[in-house]
Amino acid sequence: xxLTKETVVDKIEVLEMGQVQxxxxxxxxxxxxxxxxxxxxxxxxxxxxxxxxxxxxxISGEDARVQAIATATWxxxxxxxxxxxxxx
Amino acid sequence: xxxxxxxxxxxTLNADGANNDVIIQSNGSTKVTVDGANGRVGIGGSPxxxxxxxxxxxxxxxxxxxxxxxxxxYWDIGRDNASTGDFTIFNQTDEKLRILSSGGITxxxxxxxxxxxxxxxxxxxxxxxxPEGGTFGITYVGAIPGRYVKIGKQVTCWFYIxxxxxxxxxxxxxxxxxxGLPFAAETVGAGVWGTAVYSEKWSGENxxxxxxxxxxxxxxxxxxxxxxxxxxxxxxxxxxxxxxxSNYVRGFIxxxx
Numbered sequence: 001x002x003l004t005k006e007t008v009v010d011k012i013e014v015l016e017m018g019q020v021q022x023x024x025x026x027x028x029x030x031x032x033x034x035x036x037x038x039x040x041x042x043x044x045x046x047x048x049x050x051x052x053x054x055x056x057x058x059i060s061g062e063d064a065r066v067q068a069i070a071t072a073t074w075x076x077x078x079x080x081x082x083x084x085x086x087x088x
Numbered sequence: 089x090x091x092x093x094x095x096x097x098x099x100t101l102n103a104d105g106a107n108n109d110v111i112i113q114s115n116g117s118t119k120v121t122v123d124g125a126n127g128r129v130g131i132g133g134s135p136x137x138x139x140x141x142x143x144x145x146x147x148x149x150x151x152x153x154x155x156x157x158x159x160x161x162y163w164d165i166g167r168d169n170a171s172t173g174d175f176t177i178f179n180q181t182d183e184k185l186r187i188l189s190s191g192g193i194t195x196x197x198x199x200x201x202x203x204x205x206x207x208x209x210x211x212x213x214x215x216x217x218x219p220e221g222g223t224f225g226i227t228y229v230g231a232i233p234g235r236y237v238k239i240g241k242q243v244t245c246w247f248y249i250x251x252x253x254x255x256x257x258x259x260x261x262x263x264x265x266x267x268g269l270p271f272a273a274e275t276v277g278a279g280v281w282g283t284a285v286y287s288e289k290w291s292g293e294n295x296x297x298x299x300x301x302x303x304x305x306x307x308x309x310x311x312x313x314x315x316x317x318x319x320x321x322x323x324x325x326x327x328x329x330x331x332x333x334s335n336y337v338r339g340f341i342x343x344x345x
């Protein structure tokens with residue numbers, strides 16, 4: 001009976017304004033059968049405001065798939081729309 | 089009327105030979121098929137599952153009826169042929185539950201997708217203090233995860249956060265946020281959700297309430313200076329204690345996503 005623990009990004013959602021919602025699942029398994037699982041979530045925004053200045057969000061610490069989706073999604077138009085929505 | 093009857097022993101209807109089916113017909117039309125090759129039973133057509141009931145196109149409330157001995161009270165369960173394939177449960181003529189083929193559950197005859205309960209999830213998130221600009225050097229008290237429950241489009245998030253040291257030398261912009269919420273708030277006009285919070289051990293004003301705005305995934309913190317004073321004072325990182333055992337905030341907020 002081998003107990004293992006794995007943490008995987010199991011859901012990546014892209015919202016209308018470009019925010020990327022990331023769900024991370026932690027699963028404890030015994031011989032491959034899931035004994036328990038839990039979720040942790042966070043949101044990555046298309047742009048980040050520092051003081052009065054908008055900048056690209058640093059996604060270097062995100063899962064590779066999250067980075068790929070964010071890079072593909074966050075066009076200049078998406079970033080601009082998000083910034084204008086927050087500043088409105 | 090012709091009857092096949094066995095009184096003294098079990099009756100076997102045997103389509104002898106490998107993979108032969110047992111078929112029951114009425115007036116030349118197949119009503120029941122026992123698929124010998126796959127061990128399946130089909131009603132109304134060939135089965136593709138162990139038990140497969142094919143709807144005949146009629147708009148009855150369900151193809152499976154669970155009733156009392158007299159047949160006067162019953163539940164009807166099945167696929168709603170009048171819709172796009174929803175699954176329904178009726179108590180006699182009253183619809184009690186519907187699973188929309190597009191996802192979500194509705195109750196008591198409601199078929200509107202907007203009213204469908206389509207999600208439940210619970211989990212954790214990581215509350216953090218973030219300055220309006222720049223960054224904090226910050227150590228948190230213990231590892232206290234935030235928790236959330238999402239029911240449909242409503243999310244409730246619980247949080248409890250405190251610090252054991254804050255360096256604000258790289259921060260800018262004055263205000264401090266509580267960040268890391270698990271879902272972005274829905275994008276709606278004038279969408280702002282607020283809550284009161286319990287707080288203690290800030291060096292300046294303790295936050296008294298918090299709000300999340302449309303589209304955002306962070307809480308703005310506010311404090312109230314006097315009973316009749318302006319209640320919209322933003323909490324600033326200058327009000328945070330920089331030493332240990334400081335800057336506690338706990339509470340919960342419910343918002344739409």
